[in-house]
Amino acid sequence: MKPRFFLVALALCGALAPFSAARATGLATCDSGSRESWQPQAKLSAILKDRGWQVRRIKEDGGCYEVYALNEKGERVEAYFHPRTLAPVPTGSKDHKG
C-alpha cells in the first residue's frame, strides 16, 4: 500500500518535471555561427545607451542577443539583435519594439 502511494506521487512529479524544465526560448532565432565572430554584449549595450535606452539585461536566446530595457520613451521593451551585425531582429511584435 505504502509503496504504491509514493509510486503514484513519483510518477506524477516525474511526468510534470520535463515540461517545467523545458524553457521557453523566446521570440526570435538568429543564424549567428560561431561565437568568435560575435560582437561583445558591451558594444550593443553602449549603442543602446547612446539611443537613450536603459539596458537592464542582455542574454543569449536562440542565437540572438535578447535585450530587456526601457527605451528612450521609458517603455518596457524586449528586443532581439543579431550578435554579429548588432542589427535589430524582428519578432513580429508590436509591443516589444526592436
Next chain:
Amino acid sequence: MSAGVRVWDPLLRIAHWTLVASILAAWITAELKLDAAKRAHEWVGYAALAVIALRLAWGWIGPRYARFRQFVRSPAATLSYARAVLAHAEARYIGHNPLGGWAVVALIAMVAAAGLSGWLSVTDRFWGVTWVQELHEALGNALYFLVGLHLAGVAFTSWRHRENLVRAMLTGRKQAPRPGDVD
C-alpha cells in the same frame, strides 16, 4: 441528486476549477514561442491572483468546509495523520484531511508568490531584472511540483476511501459520513 452530503460550495468549486484552468493556461503560454502568448500569460496570472484573493476571503467568510479554521490543523495533528496514513489506519475526513488542508494552503501561497513575482517582473522598476525573472520561473516550477503532490494525494485518498474526490470537487457532494469519520 445522489445520496451523500454537500461539502464543497459552488463558489469554492468555481474557484478551484478556474485555478486549474489558469495554471494550465499559464504553463502552456509560458512554453509557447509567441508574443501573443506572453501577453496571455500575463493576464492568466492576474486572473489567478484574483481567484486567490477571492479564495482567501472565502476562507474567512465562506461556508463551513471552505473555512481555513475548519481544515488547517496543527502540525502535531497533521503529523499524527501522516503516521496514520503510513500505518494504513487514517480516518476519512468529510472536508479536507490534514495533509490535504496543508496542500490547499501551500498551493494558495505558491500561486500567490508565482503571480506576484510575475507581476513584479513586468513593472518598470523590475523589468529585465535577472533575479526577479529567475525567482518567477523557480516559483512556477515549485507550483507544478506541488500540483503533482496534490494530484497524488487526491488519487491516493480516493483509492483509500473508495470515493472519487475529483467528482466530489465537480458535484460538491461526498459520501455520507460513516462511523469513525472526522467531520
